[in-house]
Amino acid sequence: MNSDQRSRFDALLAELSTDQQSWLGGWLTARTGGGPALAAPATAGAAVSVPLTILYGTESGNSEELAARTAKSAKSRGFKPTVKNMADLSPADLAKSERLVVIVSTWGDGEPPETATSFYKGLMSEDVDLSKVSFSVCALGDTSYEQFCKTGKDVDARLATLGGKRVAERRDCDVDYEDSYQEWVEAAFTALAPAAVAAVSEISPVVAPVGSTFGKKNPFPAELLDKVLLNGRGSAKETWHYELSLEGSGLTYEPGDALAVLPVNAPDVVEDILRAARLSGSESVTPKGGQAKPLAEALREDFEITTLSKAVLKKLAEVAPASESLAALLADEGKEELREYLWGRWIADAIRQFAPDGLSAEALTGVMRKLPPRLYSIASSPLEHPGEVHLTVASVRYDAHGAPRKGVASTYLADLVENGDSVPVFTQPNKNFRLPTEGDTPIIMVGPGTGIAPFRSFVEHRAASGASGKNWLIFGDQRYQFDFLYQLEWQDHLKNGSLHKLDVAFSRDQPEKVYVQDRIRQRAAELFAWLEEGAHFYVCGDASRMAHDVHEALIDVVTTAGGRKREEAEAYLEDLKKSKRYQRDVY
Known part of the structure; x- marks a missing residue:
């Protein structure tokens, strides 16, 4: 089989389920006189049934999706995989696993995923004997x-x-993780497999998941049906409501899920980086996995051309080795100087400073990573808006270092997309942010600013499904007159009984600042009573401050209204998390 035939054969395998691959293997065997029609290689491997624990910790769903793919491939290679969520076991449970692979995300600036926090803390502090575990x-x-x-x-x-034997090196994957993941899982399977399984592995390739026609690999061109500015004139904010059509996509979602938007870079931002690199844009480049195209087009469609990070600076140092100041910056032991430098600067700024003579097209694209999709909490119920998906997006615009800055995806939607245009999208499940399975369960929702998005979906869905549980919304923003997002809709929900309680906190309407956490403390007795009745508590929005402040307010609620000590209040909230009654979607 030549390389072209192998490439086409691999592409075919990627479209087949495990059972289909098994049938094909048997059919090929029969065609060549090698045995009965259904004697599939994968079936032979599966008979080996070597136990393998696949442990994942996820925030946005990527680690969970990779864990499921890993399990599917492991089974075809003769392993007996068991998939475990870090939220559902303790570190001591790992001692029972002789073979272990772990897929875990890092959230924000070094934090474990929300649902994996308890496991992570336990693993870092508990003394567990893992001397029999290969991982x-x-x-x-x-x-x-x-x-x-x-x-x-x-x-x-x-x-x-803790004594575990590392049999394959850890692989650190960026947002464009497919190639790195494939290399890691191949190495892990090879290292963990006994001889019988290894033989099966040689003929059972790891394949991408089979799903709908449209998805992460093939985004759907969703038509923009409508866009509405939600803030009133005079607001300091720019928040848009977007309505997109999913008709004909085969994409589905549930309340709590996210929509991934694949943006393009703005023309003025592309021109800026071309000027910094002293290039015309007509130079030919070939993005990874793509076709050759003009540099300007590639910068617009394929590369992350704004976000400056330590990783980008390291790559820039490789193509601009004469820059002593860049070398000194990267050598900063305390990291404070580097951290300050990175804030508010773009890649073009670093090129102007550290490579003033410009870069070649190849060197320029070499310092950049693939332009990643942006995830937004879905703001609609599929029951209320069949065939559509809605978003609530704040346009990011600010000044830094004497120059205007803007968010890539938020201003792509605001400035470059009009009604009738197409936006490449796919849905991203979030199983860690779900409505209660029982419709009569009360819920409390805390969503300041664009954190209101999933709760619009929640309330719409509960109303459309006839759920009888009470719904309490706590919303906050800057000014009542300008920033009460979806105000008329909430008032209608109050009138028709689908929203039972609404509290608002507008921070700039009075001399003293008032935030959602202040409303939580003010309603401590009633809020604790709802929790004691079995209410689920949800938080969506800023992770750096708001989510922490709301958590502290909840601790105060349990200590004051519940009469518990702080340690007991923390344990109370931890129990809520474990029972999935305290869920957060923060960013």
């Missing part, structure tokens, strides 16, 4: 953050400290 770790992260893949690195090191 390998795949870490997911984002190189735009300083603590890239920190959770995966910590877990990898701790497993080894």
Whole structure:
């Protein structure tokens, strides 16, 4: 089989399920006189049934999706995989696993996923004997953050400290993780497989998941049906409501899920980086996995051309080795100087400073990563808006270092897309942010600013499905007159009984600042009573401050209204998390 035939054959395999691959293997065997029609290689491998634990920790769903893919491939190679969520077991449980692979994300600036926090803390502090465990770790992260893949690195090191045997090196994956993941899982399977399984592995390739025609690999061109500015004239904010059509896509979603938007870079931003690199834009480049195209087109469609990170600076240092000032910046031991430099600057700024003579097209694209999709919480119910998906997006615009800055995806939607235009999208499940299965369960929703998005979906869905449970919304923003997002809709929900209680906090309408956490403390007795009745508590919005402040307010609620000590209040909230009654979608 030549390379072209192998490439086409691999493409065919990627479209087939495990059962279909088994049938094909048997059919080929029969065609060549090698045995009965259904004697599939994968079936022979599956008979070996070597136990393999696949442990994942996820925030946005990527690690969970990779865990499912890993299990599917492991089964075809003769393993007996068991998939475990970090939220559902303790570190001591790992001692029962002779073979272990871990896929875990890092969230924000070095934090473990929300649902994996308890497991992570336990693993870092408990003394567990893992001397009989062979393991390998795949870490997911984002190189735009300083603590890239920190959770995966910590877990990898701790497993080894506790006696585990690292049989395949940890792989740290950026947002464009497909190739790195494939290399890691191949190495892990090879290292963990006994001889019988290894023989099966040689003929059972790891394949991408089979799903609908449209998805992450093939985004759907969703037509923009409508866009509405939600803030009133005079607001300091710019928040848009977008309505997109999913008709004919085959894409589905549930309340709590996210929509991934694949943006393009703005023309003025592309021109700026071309000027910095002293290039015309007509130079030919070939993006990874793509076709040759003019540089300007590639910068617009394929590359992350704004976000400056330590990883980008390191690559820039390789193509601009004469820059002593860049070398000194990267050598900063305390990291404070580097952290300050990165804030508010773009890649073009660094090129102007450290490569003033410009870069070749190849060198320029070499310092950049693939333009990643942006995830937004879905703001609609599929029951209320069949065939559509709605978003609530704040346009990011600010000034830094004497120049205007803007968010790539938020201003792509605001400035470059009009009604009738297409937006490439796919849906991203979020199983860690779900409505209660019982419709009569009360819920409390805290969503300041664009954090209101999933709760619009929640209330619409509960109303459309006839759920009888009480719904309490706590919303906050800057000014009542300008920033009460979806005000008329909430008033209608109050009138028709689908929203039972609404509290608002507008921080700039009075001399003293008032936030959602203040309303939580003011309603402590009633809120605790709802929790004691079995209410689920949800938070969506800013992770850096708001989510922490709301958590502290909840602790105060349990201590004051519940009469518990702080340690007891923390344990109370931890129990809520474990029972999935306290869920957060923060960013």
